[in-house]
Structure formats: structure tokens, C-alpha cells
Amino acid sequence: SINDARLLNRLRALGEIGRNPDGGPTRLAASETEKLGRDQFVAWLKEADLDVAVDRIGNIFGVWKPQGTESHDPLMLGSHIDTVINAGIYDGCYGVLAGLEVIATLREVGFQPSRPIVVGAFTNEEGVRYAPDMMGSLVYAGGLDVEEALATVGIDGSNLGEELAAIGYAGSHEPGFMKPHAYIELHIEQGPVLEREGFPVGAVDSLQGISWQQIIIDGDANHAGTTPITMRKDAGVAAARVITFLRERAKASNTPTVATVGCISFEPNAINVIPSKATFTIDLRDPDEDRLLAEEAALADYLRTVAQEEQVTITAERLARFQPVKFDGEIVRTIEEAALARGLKSKRMTSGAGHDAQMIARIAPAAMIFVPSVAGISHNPKEFTSETDLVAGANILLDVVCKLTAP
Amino acid sequence: SINDARLLNRLRALGEIGRNPDGGPTRLAASETEKLGRDQFVAWLKEADLDVAVDRIGNIFGVWKPQGTESHDPLMLGSHIDTVINAGIYDGCYGVLAGLEVIATLREVGFQPSRPIVVGAFTNEEGVRYAPDMMGSLVYAGGLDVEEALATVGIDGSNLGEELAAIGYAGSHEPGFMKPHAYIELHIEQGPVLEREGFPVGAVDSLQGISWQQIIIDGDANHAGTTPITMRKDAGVAAARVITFLRERAKASNTPTVATVGCISFEPNAINVIPSKATFTIDLRDPDEDRLLAEEAALADYLRTVAQEEQVTITAERLARFQPVKFDGEIVRTIEEAALARGLKSKRMTSGAGHDAQMIARIAPAAMIFVPSVAGISHNPKEFTSETDLVAGANILLDVVCKLTAP
Numbered sequence: 001s002i003n004d005a006r007l008l009n010r011l012r013a014l015g016e017i018g019r020n021p022d023g024g025p026t027r028l029a030a031s032e033t034e035k036l037g038r039d040q041f042v043a044w045l046k047e048a049d050l051d052v053a054v055d056r057i058g059n060i061f062g063v064w065k066p067q068g069t070e071s072h073d074p075l076m077l078g079s080h081i082d083t084v085i086n087a088g089i090y091d092g093c094y095g096v097l098a099g100l101e102v103i104a105t106l107r108e109v110g111f112q113p114s115r116p117i118v119v120g121a122f123t124n125e126e127g128v129r130y131a132p133d134m135m136g137s138l139v140y141a142g143g144l145d146v147e148e149a150l151a152t153v154g155i156d157g158s159n160l161g162e163e164l165a166a167i168g169y170a171g172s173h174e175p176g177f178m179k180p181h182a183y184i185e186l187h188i189e190q191g192p193v194l195e196r197e198g199f200p201v202g203a204v205d206s207l208q209g210i211s212w213q214q215i216i217i218d219g220d221a222n223h224a225g226t227t228p229i230t231m232r233k234d235a236g237v238a239a240a241r242v243i244t245f246l247r248e249r250a251k252a253s254n255t256p257t258v259a260t261v262g263c264i265s266f267e268p269n270a271i272n273v274i275p276s277k278a279t280f281t282i283d284l285r286d287p288d289e290d291r292l293l294a295e296e297a298a299l300a301d302y303l304r305t306v307a308q309e310e311q312v313t314i315t316a317e318r319l320a321r322f323q324p325v326k327f328d329g330e331i332v333r334t335i336e337e338a339a340l341a342r343g344l345k346s347k348r349m350t351s352g353a354g355h356d357a358q359m360i361a362r363i364a365p366a367a368m369i370f371v372p373s374v375a376g377i378s379h380n381p382k383e384f385t386s387e388t389d390l391v392a393g394a395n396i397l398l399d400v401v402c403k404l405t406a407p
Numbered sequence: 408s409i410n411d412a413r414l415l416n417r418l419r420a421l422g423e424i425g426r427n428p429d430g431g432p433t434r435l436a437a438s439e440t441e442k443l444g445r446d447q448f449v450a451w452l453k454e455a456d457l458d459v460a461v462d463r464i465g466n467i468f469g470v471w472k473p474q475g476t477e478s479h480d481p482l483m484l485g486s487h488i489d490t491v492i493n494a495g496i497y498d499g500c501y502g503v504l505a506g507l508e509v510i511a512t513l514r515e516v517g518f519q520p521s522r523p524i525v526v527g528a529f530t531n532e533e534g535v536r537y538a539p540d541m542m543g544s545l546v547y548a549g550g551l552d553v554e555e556a557l558a559t560v561g562i563d564g565s566n567l568g569e570e571l572a573a574i575g576y577a578g579s580h581e582p583g584f585m586k587p588h589a590y591i592e593l594h595i596e597q598g599p600v601l602e603r604e605g606f607p608v609g610a611v612d613s614l615q616g617i618s619w620q621q622i623i624i625d626g627d628a629n630h631a632g633t634t635p636i637t638m639r640k641d642a643g644v645a646a647a648r649v650i651t652f653l654r655e656r657a658k659a660s661n662t663p664t665v666a667t668v669g670c671i672s673f674e675p676n677a678i679n680v681i682p683s684k685a686t687f688t689i690d691l692r693d694p695d696e697d698r699l700l701a702e703e704a705a706l707a708d709y710l711r712t713v714a715q716e717e718q719v720t721i722t723a724e725r726l727a728r729f730q731p732v733k734f735d736g737e738i739v740r741t742i743e744e745a746a747l748a749r750g751l752k753s754k755r756m757t758s759g760a761g762h763d764a765q766m767i768a769r770i771a772p773a774a775m776i777f778v779p780s781v782a783g784i785s786h787n788p789k790e791f792t793s794e795t796d797l798v799a800g801a802n803i804l805l806d807v808v809c810k811l812t813a814p
């Protein structure tokens with residue numbers, strides 16, 4: 001079994017890096033504070049005597065390549081250490097640190113794997129600063145050109161390539177330089193299902209589709225006191241109508257479709273001026289691709305209706321689009337068996353969140369292990385998973401790694 | 408008649424101060440750019456040989472006090488030179504510069520008024536940087552304590568008193584130090600009525616009530632992909648519902664009630680995080696006080712409903728509240744007669760916008776003269792009034808001033 005205290009202490013230590021007063025950590029991808037998290041992770045990789053490799057998109061890998069395994073593709077573990085704004089401490093960091101913990105434990109007990117084992121921390125998984133999310137693993141899997149990714153402009157106007165260079169994580173390895181034999185990601189569920197149904201472990205066999213768009217509405221600024229309602233071209237009202245439409249539609253349906261508007265801004269943003277411009281994001285998800293397509297089409301229809309009714313112009317820019325992913329059935333069964341062997345009931349489930357595993361699944365058999373999130377809270381400083389569940393998840397990862405690298 | 412070219416050239420020159428590339432001027436109250444506008448105005452006051460007086464809230468007065476008139480209360484003209492964000496060049500500046508033009512013209516032709524004539528530029532009329540709007544004239548009229556006003560914190564976190572001191576316009580006169588015999592304000596209509604009905608002049612006999620609130624909605628941040636719709640406490644959706652409610656209610660009614668949400672922000676403002684907080688402003692207006700009260704009550708009711716249905720907490724902070732104002736009937740008739748004498752049809756009307764006249768009306772008989780706004784556009788760089796209308800309005804002001812100060 002893994003070293004519980006080491007894993008939990010590191011998780012807490014990483015959670016302090018970039019912490020806001022009275023809040024959780026904010027370590028946006030390739031920022032100055034994320035650099036501090038990266039530096040800490042690299043220090044721990046070196047402490048475990050792993051080779052450290054950084055690729056051009058800033059993905060960090062700790063590589064354990066025992067003699068005699070050099071000619072085999074590595075088993076890859078990993079997740080991410082970037083965070084959303086005012087985040088929890090578990091999302092991403094748990095999978096990365098548990099991967100490192102598993103490797104360190106195996107070395108310490110003299111385990112001889114049949115192939116190298118690698119732990120990766122992928123760049124910009126959250127997608128909050130730069131879209132799309134899961135960018136580092138997407139580039140690694142060949143789904144996005146590295147030059148194009150490095151040219152991405154962030155919500156703060158920054159350039160990802162320049163920011164990576166500035167923090168010293170513009171590596172030289174070509175993304176994809178190690179082809180994984182398989183990929184396993186341990187993560188907190190971030191949703192309420194495991195807790196509600198009483199399972200300590202999830203064996204994740206799929207991941208829902210994700211559609212991200214930025215909507216820009218152009219109306220006309222005018223005086224709040226003198227402009228009759230019928231003469232207004234109010235970009236803000238048009239935006240509000242889209243937000244309420246999405247919510248009403250999701251509520252009325254009997255499907256698991258979710259829609260979220262997380263970002264918004266008005267221009268000129270003055271109390272007595274009708275907004276001339278509204279900019280906002282839409283995050284639309286569904287486990288079923290056909291339904292996701294239908295939801296996107298319904299949204300596009302509604303945007304046309306609102307544009308006409310409110311006399312505004314609406315443009316939609318695609319920020320990310322990923323189809324639902326099916327994980328590898330055999331690895332999922334291995335996870336279920338490992339849980340059972342430790343006396344833990346596991347639930348086969350789909351993932352509501354996007355994960356690096358979803359991208360690496362394009363180039364290798366992949367699956368995920370979930371542990372429960374208390375009250376289903378995530379992307380929030382209140383994010384919490386019990387120590388018991390965290391340790392159990394890491395031990396299941398350990399067992400699965402042993403199974404997949406057994407000599 | 409006034410000097411057309413001098414008035415129009417000054418209006419254009421002031422409109423260049425603080426102009427955004429490809430836009431209109433932004434001269435928020437007590438800002439560095441507004442200081443430049445103030446300095447220019449003061450230079451023109453001195454050019455006209457007027458005494459310049461600045462009071463503690465930063466109101467600037469140009470005083471013409473011919474010998475023998477010292478014991479009489481002055482006739483006051485005025486408006487404001489602060490602007491909204493990306494404004495037009497006429498709003499406020501027209502009334503200030505026309506007031507100066509009238510005084511300069513009267514001096515040049517050797518007119519001997521029976522009382523002093525003063526032109527004022529009141530601080531923070533727009534209310535965009537500091538609430539409430541019409542602050543300088545409100546303080547001048549004794550409706551708000553000067554210390555309290557100077558302590559106001561702006562949308563940028565600044566302190567009005569400090570900002571006035573920093574730009575050199577924290578004067579020493581007590582607000583209200585000159586009691587106006589009467590007050591007349593010339594302004595662009597900012598709405599579509601005069602143009603639509605074919606009147607070159609408005610004789611403004613009233614001004615609608617204004618209710619400004621800032622609404623803060625507290626929900627709970629959570630993951631956009633994993634949180635079922637029914638478990639969300641989405642502050643953004645709650646805000647959007649309030650915005651659509653206000654619009655639908657205003658559209659469904661047969662009243663002139665207008666409601667505007669001009670400012671909004673979400674926290675943490677991240678694409679895949681359900682907003683934990685939404686902050687936005689509501690500008691609600693009605694010419695009828697009872698109806699305005701009823702609209703405020705309906706809004707408060709709806710906020711309670713939304714708070715319950717969306718499981719969020721909603722607080723409302725009052726930013727400004729002014730009852731409808733009736734102007735002085737005699738001055739209004741004087742305006743109508745002056746228009747008629749120049750062969751111009753005038754329309755008796757109410758004002759949709761707030762104005763300094765509304766505040767000075769608390770301490771002196773007051774009224775306003777409107778000229779048409781093309782297409783009713785204001786608070787927008789496209790704000791426009793024809794030179795003919797601008798000159799005609801200034802000449803009517805000249806005639807009214809002559810009438811009210813005739814020996």
C-alpha cells in the first residue's frame with residue numbers, strides 16, 4: 001500500500017500554493033502562481049529519483065525507466081495541477097500526486113515493472129485561462145497542433161507560448177514523444193453520484209461530450225431614462241434571454257444535459273447606459289452525441305430568434321468541442337477487480353467533467369478511477385474528499401498499475 | 408443673438424477631450440481626463456472675465472456680478488461636463504457652454520442685468536463613477552451632506568473626495584453659497600420625442616422619478632459538467648431571470664416605465680464554474696411616483712421569488728432615489744413665449760433623463776429647455792443635434808435670461 005501521510009501532506013502543501021486569503025487556490029495555467037506549483041511538483045519528482053521531461057506545450061513528465069524496460073512503451077498515469085479561479089485542492093492534483101506516490105511506493109518496495117511507468121501533469125486542463133480545456137493532453141495526443149496551441153490568446157490577453165517561456169516551462173520534447181501503452185487517471189468525481197449512491201469508488205467507462213462557445217451580442221448603447229422600451233437594442237437583455245432559455249430547456253427535459261453560463265461582461269457597463277455589447281460563454285454537455293448536437297442546434301435557433309426579436313446581432317465562436325468518449329473496457333474491469341480485492345464496491349459510471357484521459361484515449365487504451373466528492377461540490381474551495389477515500393483510490397491505482405506492469 | 412461659431416467650436420473642442428480612438432469622449436467625474444475638461448472650461452470662464460468659484464464638492468461657477476447687482480440673488484444657468492463611458496459630445500456640455508455663451512454675449516452687447524448671472528458645471532451628474540447621479544447639484548441644494556458625498560466610493564474603488572483633491576477641484580466654498588433666484592438648464596432631449604413630433608424646442612415642465620439599485624446575488628460555485636441542474640445555486644441564472652422579468656414587465660405594461668440593467672459581473676467568472684455571485688445594477692424610472700413605487704415593490708417581490716426558486720441569497724442596495732419633479736410653471740411659460748417670439752413651436756414635455764435642474768428645483772424656481780436628439784440617441788458617440796437646433800436653443804436661453812434679468 002502507498003504511504004498515506006506522504007500523499008496527503010503533499011496534496012495539502014500543493015493546495016497552499018496560490019491560495020487566496022479566505023479562499024482556495026488560484027493557479028491558472030502558465031501563470032506565475034502555477035509556476036510555483038510546477039516547481040514543487042518537479043522537486044518531488046526529483047526526490048523520487050525520476051527523470052523529468054517537459055514537452056513544448058509545457059506538459060511535465062516524471063519517468064521511471066528501470067533497466068531492461070527501455071524498449072517498451074510506458075504505462076502513463078497523470079492529471080493536471082492547474083486550477084480554476086478560487087478552486088479546491090483535489091481536482092487534478094490528487095491524480096498527479098497519487099501517480100507519483102504509486103511510482104515511489106513501487107520503487108521503495110523493489111517492484112520490477114515490465115515497462116516504464118510515467119506520471120504526467122498536463123498543461124491547461126481547466127481551460128479557464130486558455131480554451132480549449134485539456135489542451136496539454138489534446139496536443140500530446142495529436143488532436144491540436146502545438147504551434148496553434150502555443151499561439152492561443154487567453155482571457156487576459158496573454159499568449160500561452162510566451163507565458164510558458166516566461167515561467168520556464170516551454171520544454172523541448174515534441175508532444176507525444178512517449179507513446180503510452182495505456183493511461184490511467186485517478187480523480188475526484190466532482191459530482192454527487194458516488195456519495196448519493198454509497199459507492200467509495202467509480203470505475204469510469206465513459207465521458208460526456210463538451211461544447212464550449214463564446215457568444216457576442218451587439219446592440220446599441222442608448223440612454224436608460226429616455227429610450228422607450230420598444231426602441232431599444234439591448235445586448236444585455238438578449239444575453240439574459242439566452243441564459244434563461246438554456247436553464248428552462250435543461251430543466252424541462254428529462255435528459256442529463258447541462259448548460260452553464262460562467263462568464264459575462266457588458267459594454268460600456270454603465271448604470272444608465274443600455275448595453276451596446278454583451279459577451280458570455282456557454283458550456284453545454286451531454287453524454288449522448290446526437291443529443292448534444294440537437295442541443296447545439298436548438299441554441300443556434302434560439303440565438304436567431306433573439307437576434308431578430310431584440311434587434312441585435314449575435315455571433316458565436318467555438319471555444320471547444322469534444323465528442324463523448326468510451327474508455328477501454330478491459331482497464332475498466334481491472335479497476336473493478338482491484339476495488340473488489342480491497343473489499344470496495346465500485347460503480348460503473350460516466351464522467352461529467354472533462355479529463356486528460358479523454359484526450360490520451362485517442363492514442364492509448366485509457367480509463368479513470370473516481371473517488372467521492374462530498375456533496376458533489378467542485379470548482380469551489382469547499383471541494384472535499386475524505387482521507388479514507390483518497391487513500392483507497394490511490395491504493396486501487398497502485399494495484400491496477402501492478403497488474404498492468406506485472407512482469 | 409449669440410455667437411454661433413464660438414459656441415459650436417467650443418462644444419467640438421470640449422468633445423475632443425478624453426476622446427477614445429474610434430469612439431466618443433470618456434470623462435468620468437473627477438478623473439484625470441475630466442480635469443482636462445474642467446481646466447478648459449475655467450480658461451473660457453476667465454476669457455469671458457468671469458469670477459471663478461469652486462465649491463467643496465467640485466462644482467465650478469463662472470460669476471458675472473455687475474456693479475449694483477451685488478445685493479441680489481443670481482440667476483443661475485448650468486449643467487455638467489462629466490460624461491458616461493464612450494459618450495456623445497452634447498450631453499451636459501451644451502448647457503454649460505451655452506450658459507457661458509449667453510453671459511459673454513450679454514456682456515459684449517452692454518446688457519445691464521438687474522441681478523448677477525452665474526453659469527455652473529456640476530460635479531458627477533452622470534453618476535457612472537459615483538452614485539447617486541446629479542450629486543454636485545444635489546449637494547448644492549442641500550439634499551446630501553457634503554462630507555457624505557465626498558466619502559463616496561466609486562465603481563473603481565476610488566474615493567470622490569480624494570479624487571477631487573488630486574485633480575485640484577476640491578474648492579473651499581460651501582455648496583449652496585449662492586442662493587439662485589432661479590435656475591434654467593438647456594439640454595439635448597436625449598430621447599426621440601421632439602424629432603418624432605417635429606418640434607425644434609421642448610419646454611420641460613417635469614422630470615420623471617429615478618430609482619437606482621445594486622443587486623448582489625450569492626449562490627454557490629460548482630462544476631459546470633458534473634452538477635445536475637436541480638442541485639445548482641446559480642447566481643448568474645438568477646440574475647438573468649431578473650433582467651428578463653424587468654423587460655417582460657415593461658413591455659407588457661401600457662405605461663412609460665423603463666427599466667435597464669447596464670452593469671453586470673459574475674464571480675468567479677470562469678467558463679466551467681457555476682457563478683457563485685452576480686452583481687448588477689437596476690435603473691428604474693417612471694414619471695408617476697405611485698407607479699414607480701409599485702414597480703419597485705413588484706421587483707422586490709420577484710427578487711424574493713427568484714431567491715427561493717434558485718436557492719440563492721439576494722440583497723438590494725439603494726444607489727439613488729429621486730421622486731418625479733415639477734418645474735416652475737412661470738419659467739416654462741417664459742420659455743414657450745421666447746420660442747414663439749423666435750418663430751419656433753415648442754412642446755411641453757417631461758424629461759426622461761435626470762438633470763441638475765431637478766436638484767436645484769429644491770431651492771429655486773427652475774425649468775429646462777430641450778432641443779431635439781437625432782434618432783433619440785444619447786449616451787453613445789452617435790449622439791447628435793443639428794447646428795440649427797443647437798443655436799436656436801441657445802438663443803431661446805439668451806432671450807429667457809434677458810427676460811428674467813431685465814432691469
Ligand SMILES: NC(=O)NCCC(=O)O
Binds near residue numbers: 126134190
Ligand atoms: N476535471 C475538470 O474539472 N476539468 C476541467 C474541464 C471541464 O470539465 O470543464
Ligand SMILES: NC(=O)NCCC(=O)O
Binds near residue numbers: 224225272498533761
Ligand atoms: N442627462 C443625463 O444623461 N443625466 C445622467 C443621469 C441619468 O439620467 O441617468
